[in-house]
Amino acid sequence: MTTSPPATSTQAPPRPTLAVWKFASCDGCQLTLLDCEDELLSLADALDIAVFAEASSAVVAGPYDLSLVEGSVSTPEDAERIQQIRAASRRLVTIGACATAGGVQALRDFADVDDFLAAVYATPDYISTLATSTPISAHVRVDFELRGCPIDRGQLLEVISAFLARRRPTISSASVCTECKRRGNVCVLVAHGTPCLGPVTHAGCGALCPSYNRGCYGCFGPMESPNTTSLIRQLRVLRMSDVDIDRVFHTFNAAAPAFRDAGGQP
Amino acid sequence: MTAAVSAPNGVASCVIPPAGLDVLIRALRARGYRVVGPTVRNRAIVYEELTAAAQLPVGWTDVQDGATYRLERRDDDARFGYAVGPHSWKQFLLPPRLRLLRVRRTPGGGADAGQDGGDGARGGGTEDDGGYAGKNGGYDGSSGGTATAGPGPGRLDFEEEPPPTTRLALIGVRSCELHAIAIQDRILVAGRYPDRDYTARREGLFIVALNCHEPGGTCFCVSMDTGPAVRQGSGYDLVLSEILTGEHRFLVEAGTGRGAEVLAELTGPPAANTGVTTGSTGADDRTAAGGANSRSGDEPAPARPATSADWEAAQTGVERAVSRMGRTLDADNLRDLLAANLEHPRWDDVASRCLTCGNCTMVCPTCFCLTVEDVGDLAGGEAERWRSWESCFSLDHSYLHGGPVRGSSRSRYRQWLTHKFATWHDQFGTSGCVGCGRCITWCPVAIDVTEELTAIRANSVPGEPVS
Known part of the structure; x- marks a missing residue:
């Protein structure tokens, strides 16, 4: 039995620590955290932000309760660094298409990276890069993957709220069509003849593009059971060219297996 | 002289010109209904709130097949010259998203006392509430209102979403859609687990049905025995038949007492109206309608009694629809x-x-x-x-x-x-x-x-x- 005074019992319990990490990416998903304007104060109340380069250069040493990881692994150094981050993190959540599927930079997977280096850099010898751009899950265990290019603000808050409440995030992996129909939208594919990847794409954006009469271009990656073969037949009926079909699948989620295989070989 | 005559089967009826639809919408709105009906949005005919008949898809039709829907211009000014679109009435009766419940936690007392001492008195108060108020009948899933739960980490207030109070009037409900509503009624009103929200929306509902004269390329109600004619007594308050041959007009029949009341307003100013009969007086009637003289100049052309020619034209429209189903299905067993x-x-x-x-x-x-x-x-x-x-x-x-x-x-x-x-x-x-x-x-x-x-x-x- 201790006789020391209960010095800490009248203080708030320590808040969970949050770290935000960047790999090969554009920073857009991290910035979604700063876009949570109305919720920023609540976020800062609920979490100790230990690492977040987009907000502060101050860095608090780990371990961390929640790590949000943006970006893909594209260099030997990154392949090392993600191991350290995983070891220092209680929960690791990837945010966005790069971290979850390799990002647009995974187009290198379909070509020779040395050709790119020779074309872009005067002295390619200085560049140390991998031949592929791979998702975080190819390297370490990931507790949850949040889709999108960029991620959806509401979904990010849901994942953080779920983490704080120790429950599973409520994130549907069904098609964009379910969100589109719930919004009462008129289907752009059926009523306008506009090619749309909504039927094979993971929900989460709230059917943003179809709500503005644009076809979905798949930035949330494949839905839970994507039948790209069947949709591609219909895209051809709508006179989408094979080149355009390859391109629309080989963009932000080019290396997600269902979309990788849907696009043709370059 | 009466402005409406008996239908062959004895229900109240009349014939109105297209402008009479405005009178109908106004009459329903005046009775406190939110009127919902077809309108063109985003190259499709969808169901949305209507405040005037001009919002109806005047002169539009749709061409439908598997995975394709296109609006096209008609060569007339039909208001209901289309088949069903992407929306169904469940959009309004069983909304795509609905909040059921709100819960608020007020910190204080118990575990959070140290963290939020200022609320200690309030928190302490919840200790006396006797535990979960749900036991006391506050939140039992059907009564509505609020309830509290405590003690523990503060106080929890539960607020159930109240049932909607706005009554809806639906305009242009086809026979297939009446059958669909009846099917959902069996599940959500009369089923083992009645749905409170659906039941509330359904109870206040006023239905202006429509005899379907314009089936679409993917329709097969004839095969399913659900249309295209609206069956008498199938739950509508009024039913319209749009007649495009000759003078453009609508045959309106009442299906309920309140339908007959609204119909009476179509046939004359409410105060002066004596028009609707529900008896079985014989009705011929090519004579002009009464009530016209009592209308002010900006009122639409008046209603008149239905003639045998009107009934025949409405019947012909339905028969033509039967023969123009886009699809058929052997639904036997x-x-x-x-x-x-x-x-x-x-x-x-x-x-x-x-x-x-x-x-x-x-x-x-x-x-x-x-x-x-x-x-x-x-x-x-x-x-x-x-x-x-x-x-x-x-x-x-x-x-x-x-x-x-x-x-x-x-x-x-x-x-x-x-x-x-x-x-x-x-x-x-x-x-x-x-x-x-x-x-x-x-x-x-x-x-x-x-x-x-x-x-x-x-x-x-x-x-x-x-x-």
Whole structure:
């Protein structure tokens, strides 16, 4: 039995620590955290932000309760660094298409990276890069993957709220069509003849593009059971060219297996 | 002189010009209804709130086939010259998203005392509340209102979403859609688990039905015995027949007492009206209607009694619709046919085409599956419970203890089709399909239930799976 005074019992319990990490990416998903304007104060109340380069250069040493990881692994150094981050993190959540599927930079997977280096850099010898751009899950265990290019603000808050409440995030992996129909939208594919990847794409954006009469271009990656073969037949009926079909699948989620295989070989 | 005459079957009726639809909408709005009907939005005819008849899809029609829907101009000014569109009335009776409950936590007392000492007095107070107030009848899932729960980490206040108070009037409800509403009524009002929100919306509902003269390319209500004529007494308050031959006009019949009251307002100023008869006086009547002289100059042309020519024209419109169904289906004993063909090779064939996107279930006017989700704020102080349309094509729909029961798209398509056409009979006493054709038109890859069922029937292989 201790006789020391209960010095800490009248203080708030320590808040969970949050770290935000960047790999090969554009920073857009991290910035979604700063876009949570109305919720920023609540976020800062609920979490100790230990690492977040987009907000502060101050860095608090780990371990961390929640790590949000943006970006893909594209260099030997990154392949090392993600191991350290995983070891220092209680929960690791990837945010966005790069971290979850390799990002647009995974187009290198379909070509020779040395050709790119020779074309872009005067002295390619200085560049140390991998031949592929791979998702975080190819390297370490990931507790949850949040889709999108960029991620959806509401979904990010849901994942953080779920983490704080120790429950599973409520994130549907069904098609964009379910969100589109719930919004009462008129289907752009059926009523306008506009090619749309909504039927094979993971929900989460709230059917943003179809709500503005644009076809979905798949930035949330494949839905839970994507039948790209069947949709591609219909895209051809709508006179989408094979080149355009390859391109629309080989963009932000080019290396997600269902979309990788849907696009043709370059 | 009366402005309305008896229909052949003795119900109140009259004939109004197209401008009379404005009188109808005004009369309904004056009675406190939010009027919802067809209008053109985004190159489709959808159901939205109407404040004037000019919002109706005047002169538009739709051309429909599997995975295609296009609006086209008609060569007349028909108001209802289209088939059903992407929306169904379930948009309004069973909303796509609905908040069910709000929960607020007030910190204080118990575990949080040290953290929030200032609220200690309030927190202490909850200790005396006697535990979960739900026991006291506050939150029992049907009574509405609020309840509190405590003690523990503060006080929890539950606020159930009150049932809607705005009454809806639907304009242009076709026979297939009346059947769909009746099917949802059986499940959500008269079923084992009545839905409070649906029941409230349904009870206040005023239905202006429409005899369908313009079936679409994917329609098959004749096969399902659900149209195109609105059946007398099928739950409507008024029913319209749009007559385009000769003078453009609408034959209006009342189906209920309150329908007859609104109809009376169409035939003359409410104060002066004596027009509606519900008796069986013989009615010929090419004579001009009364009531016209009492109208002010800016009023639309008056209503007049229906003539035998009007009834004949309305009947001809329905008969022409019967012969113009875009699809047909042999619906004879589909229940046993499907039950005997659960391993038919066609399931694999359709699974190779099915996107499992869920569009068919979302546009189906009878599909009623919902999912319920809780969302909380970052501070853990507020939570909400929402329900949304759900689809049996999602993996979540059959997720049980660690995995989905229907993992393959074959099993999901089979579940949908066999439920809709077969096991629905066992569960609810009717087919779940009304032949509206929406699932065919709005399937992005043109999967056609009439084709799938025909293929299964053509090669029925009861018992043994076919390799």
